[in-house]
Amino acid sequence: MPELNLTSAPAHLRHGSSIGQPLTRRDGVLKVKGQATYAADNHPPGMLFAVMAVSSIAHGRVTSLDVAAAKRHPGVIEIMTPDHKPQLAIDPEIKTNPFVFRMEVLQSNEVRYANQPIAVVIAETLEAATEGAALLAPRYEMLPALVGLDAGESFVPPVVGVGNPTENHRGDIEAGLAAADKRIEAVYETPPQYHNAMEPHAIVAHWDGDNLSVDMPTQGLMLSLGRIAELFGIAPDKIHIRSPFLGGGFGSKGLMAGPPVLGLMAAKLVGRPVKLVLRREQMYGPVGHRAPTRQRLRIGADGEGRLTALDHHARTVSSTFDDFYEPAADASHTLYAAPAIRTSHDAVRVNTGTPLFMRAPGEATGSIALESAIDEMAWACGIDPLAFRLKNYAEVEPITGKPFSSKALRACYDQGAARFGWSRRPLQPRQMRDDAGFLVGWGMGTATFPALMFQAEARAAIRRDGTGAMEIGAHDMGQGAWTALAQIAADAVGLDIDRVTFKAGTSDLPDAGIAGGSAHTATAGAAIHSAGAAVIAKLADLATHDERSPLFGAGNAGVIARDGRLIRRDDESRSESYTEILARAGVAEVEARGTGAPNPTAMEEYAMHAHGAVFAEVKVDPELGQVRVTRMVGAFAAGRIVNPHLVKSQLFGGMIWGMSFALHEEAITDRRSGRIMNANLGEYHIPVNADVPPLDVVTVEEHDPHVNALGIKGVGEIGITGSAGAVANAVWHATGVRVRRFPIRIEELLT
């Protein structure tokens, strides 16, 4: 791959303080000019096009495919079917590790959900492959489809999310409810939702003997590499994956799913490079989604409005063949100081592709239910929703009793409420109207997301010409990793950002872990930080041990790396440039590696979460029921802010997604066939620009010495939480109608 020509020459020179600067994204110019190559932009010579044929039934068996008709179509080269395909080295159904996503790669004729791949047509052109797929005219033996939250017997899954216990409790719920002055019980429903990243899943695969070159968007280069290696029985070092840019992932590009594997198989079958890109509707099935939930909350409060019990149960679904359970009820673990908390889950199996983590998995679904229920309880107690939340402010993590590593939520409430003007909110609903007669409502929600860390490694180098390099197989999903991680890298090696070559996005670089769990900047950043420290230490060794250096003997005092020089800590007049040190030592460069990882001791000791408070204003047409969000303010405390500009964008995106959750998003599933009836961006509604109000984001100062060396908590997902509930609560406050099924529809407001 050609070197990425990232914009350097930042507006101001930064000496040792790239972190904290609001740089615009360094890959922005490339993207605006269309020069950023996404996977599907690659066209190796001799490349063919592969198109998947997908099932139109949700359950049954493919009984015939008209392979002959497809083959006759001009331009069609090969048809890959269960009877005609390269063999894999292992059964794709085997879970070799917990991060294996079961996939359909033509291992049988069985159909387990609608839009499941059932064959692949490979042709000279995309058009020929597309028509070839249509000509296959599959016939099926159909079985009844399991659809919806009541599709069958429910069961208690062994774990929810990624290894979370299905049930948690602290204190005695029934006693807490019995002792309560006020009790509410409410059931909320959230629909299936699909990630719908702008860039569809795509792969360009090229086998050269046993060597495999892959262009593919992935949120986990090393996970993908490992999975490809085991599926095809080849050594990981024979595989090279390039994933410099993702057009969004939101979790759906985290685990290796079936379609890219089919692309690899197709390339193997024909012995030529192959490109396979999913059509929009094909993304509604094999690449994960957010499962629907039905959540029951039972809450008790005493006469003063203090919670006595919080019981949160979530029903969800998984596929008939794999396990992923949306951990919705877990949202109740961290926010409110109820002496008795219980969270539990059960599930039914349905004929759907396996659900997967989707931006704030569990937190998003759980948050809208919890924040709605808290709002209902505040109203039942006759207390302002913010005052109610403050009364029940958790000083320690309620479910574990652990102290927080840091928690500036009170400041978020204060600053957000002040910005919004919350104190003028009437307690009663349906009290406010604007000049035009629209109902006006104000709602709020608390945001929270765990501060996670995964494992990562980075390699740093300092060169004799005074430049540096930082290498890490990190992922830019559009969130700005090319920029934020380069800022951390610049500070880590004590150079201006334009003097550091930052390499990321390919599988031959050190493992950056996955870009997920809002932990990528924290994890990759920690590795970069420690690699930088290690390389500076090596450089310092060269200088402090060399009597010709002005830094000779500074070993104990130590040196500071700044602006390409090492400076004696206790005497700034004594310093030497990197160039001088390396030239004298006669070495071209020094290099070192560093790692980022969770700190088990700190995790044992502390609960680690980012927090926030979101305030929303909606207007509702009193007769016609149409809702418009007119204002949103979010105040978030998420540790150190590496790049305020990018962080704001992440939080804006999250808040818009939250409003989308409350008002727009839903995959409409035909209850008989299990097919999704709006599998396109015209009818799967997300907010358009005209729906998005002025958004105001405040980042609240927060220093966290425990989460990681840089004190970063991550902002990728938290924006959705709190926001969805804030909008829903504002709709109630505007209308007096409590809608508990999301998204809120016009007909529910036609009172």
Added chain:
Amino acid sequence: MKQFDYVRPATVAEAVAAAAQPGATYLAAGTNLLDLMKGGVSRPDRLVDVTHLEGLDRIERLADGSLRIGALVSNADLAHDAGFAKSYPAVAEALLSGASAQLRNAATVGGNLLQRTRCAYFYDTASRCNKREAGSGCDARDGENRTHAVLGWSKSCIATNPSDFCVPLVALDAIVEIEGKSGRREITLDELHRLPGNTPERESALEPCDLIVAVRLPPAARGFAAHARYLKVRERTSYAFAIVSAAAALRIENGKIAEARLALGGVAAKPWRARAAEDVLKGVAPTADAFREAAWRALTDAKPSGDNAYKIELARRIVVRALTLAAAGTPARIPALPASPFASTSGAIHA
């Protein structure tokens, strides 16, 4: 994609001749047709591209005071034609409330008139659909149908016509000029779309080869310019089809309604002219009571076709609101959020 012939005639006569072959379809901007082809819903053998036909891209004022809009005028050009928007404000507002700016730039007048229903079962080729495949059944009837028809539907089909443009057009007695095998003829827009009955596959009064060449607004249509609005309730502020919409146009003389025009969108397989409601408004003062009475009249025959009973009440309220807005007077400029209930919201950014 299925292979097909593509021809690009230069004249109307050549186009009609080129379309005579079975399996031929006219292609305008393709914003609807190409989606249908990609989804396998339409599989034409020949596309007759009409976008290069001479003389169909003009907006002309005729001597008798009517306006003739060529079939190839884009939705955006028509809506942004200042003279047009001034004379037929509800039509311009309806156009600007449809689809997105990009689609409106491409979409043509003729194509908008003949766009197909958005019934999801029609688009899903694995579903049974009488419109797509005559006699196969209708999976919408017991399916996801909260946005389907409440007027004029039949057991065979409960789909709606999705066009916004057609709603004020039918209210204003628009006329469609057609060139066919046996020459030129004209019909009213009201006659263009058919109700499903037992033959939902026959959507319009057009015969094979019939080409829409223009839409004409009769001289009387200008008479409503001072009191004409389009109102569209939808699930987001832009880029969504109407759940229910209404075009209301009034001629008010001496404080009384001299003449009223009212049509509903999103409720039936055709833009729904509510003549009975117009009748009750004739000669009365524009009051809330009169508008409520009109709304009841407009929906007398409505019945739910599925999970959509709410649309009937919503339609009544929309009628009342649209008439109220029309009576209040056409705004000097088309609102930044055209046809939205929130059109009056200040500071809104253009949809």
